[in-house]
Amino acid sequence: MNVLRQIILCAAALAAALYIWANYVPSAAPFLAKLGLKTEQPQDANAGRGRFQRGPTQVVTAPVREQTLADRISAIGDGRALHSIAVRAKAVGLITELPLSAGGYVEKGQLIARLEDEAETIAVEQARVRLEDAQAAAERIARLETTGAVTEVRLRETQLSLRNAELALRQAEYNLEQRKIEAPVSGYTGIIDIAVGDRVNAQDVLVTITDRSQILIDFRVPERVIGKIATGQVFTAVPLGLRNVEMTGEISAVDTIVDRTSRTLRVQGRLDNTADRLRAGMAFSVSLNFPGETLLSIAPLALQWSSDGAFVWVLREGKVHRAALAIRQRNSDSVLVESDALRAGDEIVTEGVQTLREGAEVVLSEKAAAVQDGIGDRT
Incomplete structure (x- = not known):
């Protein structure tokens, strides 16, 4: 009898607990519905x-509230200088002057090298003497022309000689100018591998001048943002070698062709480098934010x-x-x-x-x- 009584009491307690759970616990309804049971509410x-x-x-x-969905794109880009020019020799000869220092700064038009130019200087003096002689002959012929003692053929020959002398002087001055190499842009020089006394040939690289006042970053974006990206748009860039430096730049150019393999578009950004912390060849992590659709915010x-x-x-x-x-x-x-x-x-x-x-x-x-x-x- 004691065992039976205990079983009845346990069953009653269990039934009461199930009743309370089913009717007063909100999470019970979905569970009972899965079992095909309904509770009377x-x-x-x-x-x-x-x-x-x-x-x-x-x-x-x-x-x-309402909030705009942020569309953020991240990419890895390669940095390069605004201008990086390999200055080459214009002629063959020995270097007689090299006013450069490795890593130094040069201004546009500044002399960076001079080749031996004695022969070219002599040629310029000779051309000037010939020009002076041709000019004197032309003046004499011009005075005689008023008296009618000069033929048309003689007058034509004199004018042609004067013109040839002028051109010869220009050629000699040009050849002399080729012995002098000037900086095409302002910037920093790299490591110099030549010295005074070295012989160079035409088109030999003398030095590389880099204008890194601005750094250009080439990176790629997915084709889905083609209609959103435009020149002048602001982006943020973090040099991978300087993780604590975050910089802001703007898009300077957008390519017109999508790469068929990667389905990406090439984009070029520009960073100001007046502090001279960046170098050409550095890698950057680039981030772009685009406004998305407006959604509900909870x-x-x-x-x-x-x-x-x-x-x-x-x-x-x-x-x-x-x-x-x-x-x-x-x-x-x-x-x-x-x-x-x-x-x-x-x-x-x-x-x-x-x-x-x-x-x-x-x-x-x-x-x-x-x-x-x-x-x-x-x-």
């Missing part, structure tokens, strides 16, 4: 609870989950209703979602969600009321 969320009956649940709410605490997916409790006319949603982006202080049951300005429950049911009456807690009163006073 009272029409009023607070009716039929006997001695468990209580007033409306106190909750804290937060408004639904507080992370309001987000709930069920067997049907994510949802929130939205407050309308003193009662809460379940609003299903789809998550698009998670941030540290907000969650961007899509939902047909929500709109900007709706109040959703962030605290007190544990005992809520569809259509349950709720009241704002003193904490929520104080916050709303403070907002009202400021407005």
